[in-house]
Amino acid sequence: xxxxxxxxxxxxxxxxxxxxxxxxxxxxxxxxxxxxxxxxxxxxxxxxxxxxxxxxxxxxxxxxxxxxxxxxxxxxxxxxxxxxxxxxxxxxxxxxxxxxxxxxxxxxxxxxxxxxxxxxxxxxxxxxxxxxx
Amino acid sequence: xxxxxxxxxxxxxxxxxxxxxxxxxxxxxxxxxxxxxxxxxxxxxxxxxxxxxxxxxxxxxxxxxxxxxxxxxxxxxxxxxxxxxxxxxxxxxxxxxxxxxxxxxxxxxxxxxxxxxxxxxxxxxxxxxxxxxxxxxxxxxxxxxxxxxxxxxxxxxxxxxxxxxxxxxxxxxxxxxxxxxxxxxxxxxxxxxxxxxxxxxxxxxxxxxxxxxxxxxxxxxxxxxxxxxxxxxxxxxxxxxxxxxxxxxxxxxxxxxxxxxxxxxxxx
Numbered sequence: 051x052x053x054x055x056x057x058x059x060x061x062x063x064x065x066x067x068x069x070x071x072x073x074x075x076x077x078x079x080x081x082x083x084x085x086x087x088x089x090x091x092x093x094x095x096x097x098x099x100x101x102x103x104x105x106x107x108x109x110x111x112x113x114x115x116x117x118x119x120x121x122x123x124x125x126x127x128x129x130x131x132x133x134x135x136x137x138x139x140x141x142x143x144x145x146x147x148x149x150x151x152x153x154x155x156x157x158x159x160x161x162x163x164x165x166x167x168x169x170x171x172x173x174x175x176x177x178x179x180x181x182x183x
Numbered sequence: 184x185x186x187x188x189x190x191x192x193x194x195x196x197x198x199x200x201x202x203x204x205x206x207x208x209x210x211x212x213x214x215x216x217x218x219x220x221x222x223x224x225x226x227x228x229x230x231x232x233x234x235x236x237x238x239x240x241x242x243x244x245x246x247x248x249x250x251x252x253x254x255x256x257x258x259x260x261x262x263x264x265x266x267x268x269x270x271x272x273x274x275x276x277x278x279x280x281x282x283x284x285x286x287x288x289x290x291x292x293x294x295x296x297x298x299x300x301x302x303x304x305x306x307x308x309x310x311x312x313x314x315x316x317x318x319x320x321x322x323x324x325x326x327x328x329x330x331x332x333x334x335x336x337x338x339x340x341x342x343x344x345x346x347x348x349x350x351x352x353x354x355x356x357x358x359x360x361x362x363x364x365x366x367x368x369x370x371x372x373x374x375x376x377x378x379x380x381x382x383x384x385x386x387x388x389x390x391x392x393x394x395x396x397x398x399x400x401x402x403x404x405x406x407x408x409x410x411x412x413x414x415x416x417x418x419x420x421x422x423x424x425x426x427x428x429x430x431x432x433x434x435x436x437x438x439x440x441x442x443x444x445x446x447x448x449x450x451x
Contacts, residue, residue, distance in 0.1 A: 075378060098346060135392045138385040141343035141378075149378045151211075152385055 065157030068130045069112075072137065074119040075149045083143065085114045088121060092133075095140040095150075100132050109133060120153075127157065186214030186247070187383035188408035190259060190285060190307070191338065191371035194218045194235070200376070202241065205254060207377035209245035215255040215412070217285055219373070223263040234258035234283050257284040257412065261309065264299070265291040273303050285415040287336065293318035300324035300333060306415045307336045307369065310359055312352040320362040329367045334411045335359060338373045339381065339389055356393035365399040369407050 074091075076082065083091055089111050096104035107129040114121040125133045137150040192204055201218075208216050220234065237244075237256035244253040260283040262269065273280065273288070280286065287307035290296040299308050301324055308328065311317070328335070337356050341348040359368075370390055374380045381389075383404045390400025416424045 077378070099349070131388060131391050134385065134388045138381050138389050139339075139342055139349060147376065147378045149381070151382060155384075 059158055061157060065127055067124050068127050068155060068157050070123045070125070070130075070134070070137075070152055071154040072121055072123060073151045073153060074121075074143075075151055076119065076143060077146060077148075080146060081144060082116060082119065084116055085111065088114050091140070091143060092123065092137070095136040096133065099136040099139055104132055104136060107132060130155070185405045185409040186250075187212055187404050188215040188217075188412070189213050189371050189380075189383075189404075190217040190257075190336070190369060190408055190411065191219045191373045192216050193373060193375055194220045196375065198240065203377050204374065204380065205241065205256070206245045207380050209247050209254040211380060211382040212248050213254065213383060214247045214250065214252065215257065215408070217257040217259040217412075219259045219261055219287075220283075221261045221263065224265065224269040233279050234260070257415075259283060259285040259287060261287040261289060263289040263291070264295050267295065267298065273305065281419065283415075285411060286418075291317070293321075296320075297324045300328035300331075304418065305333060306411045306418075307334050309336045309338075310355060312338050312355055313341050313348050314351055316355050316358065320359055322362055325359075325362045329363065332367075332410065332414050334367045334369045334407055334414075335363065336369045336371055337393065339370060339386060340373045340375075340379045343379055343381075353392065360394040365395045367407065368393075368395065368399065368403045369411055370403045371408075 074083070074088070092109060092111070093105050096107055096109070100107075108126050109129070110124045112122045112124050123133070134152060134155070137152060140150055141147060189208060192201070192208070194201075196204070205216065218235070218237065235258070237258070241256070244256065246252065247254050260280065262273070273286070285307065286305045287309055288295075288299045288303060288305050289309040289311070290299045296308070296318065299305060325335075337352070337359075339352065342352040343349075368390070370386050370393075372380055372386075386404050387397075387400045390403050391397065393400075395403060413424055
């Protein structure tokens, strides 16, 4: 069983997208963003650091869990550094301190996403963002 | 591989918030942090106190995530110098200064930056990230500092707090990179709250934004910090530090030192 838990994937060329597993840390109490506000927060962070070009970066929130404030983001590979640095330098949510913890970054979404979403990317179709985007 | 380190946690906090900072740093994967004691010579009568010993302050240190070791806590002294006379203190063999693990200077003028890079016995030179640079970096002192094994420190917490400071942080960092070409850079936090700390890989990614290459950015939070720590350690000894590590002996390797075919021949 343990052997079957691993799957080897070979990428023949640079991956089109990168996937980030992130968690938003907020001080206890106070408003928690819903999926739409979360996406808004990501775009705000991008606009703050990289301006309109950053805000125009194709970023999708694939899953978002309001209870744990964790999300899976997908971004085109050329914009990974921009997105990551924007998340790092985000310090406030609604005038209260917050921090994005980037838990994992990888060039393939398999393993995190439900099979229908991740297998979609294997066929060359783009997986449909499940949460608001 | 050298572990990740954050060489700047302010010491002036109360014990409880310092403990939560340490817990967060360990959780994020930093294997060493330095408690920073800042002395500004502008204010009169600044005595250099003895460093607080971390073992007294924290009886049990948190365990670094992903390892089984406890986080290492060092002491660091930062001198803010705005006049050449302040440097005399560093030249004199003051007993209390020797007790700190790392010594950093924050030069306010170009002349002092030159002195700090070329003559002072320090480990880190802090780069101002909260305002526009009062001077331009010049190549000779920076090259000299790189040769002497002195590292330049950039802070990222001001960039999280305020968008104006973020602009200065990035612009000052880029102008430094033009001169030092990404060598001898250390990126550290100066975070006062756990929510201002960022993980080591996030900080390395931030280094890309400052104009470092991927390898240099990762070195800025790992190997360069270790080198600065060792540079500080050499100050306490005559000329250098050597570590010996006991290596587990491989038994089977010795047995097969003589190839099997030769063994058979000698036996026969």
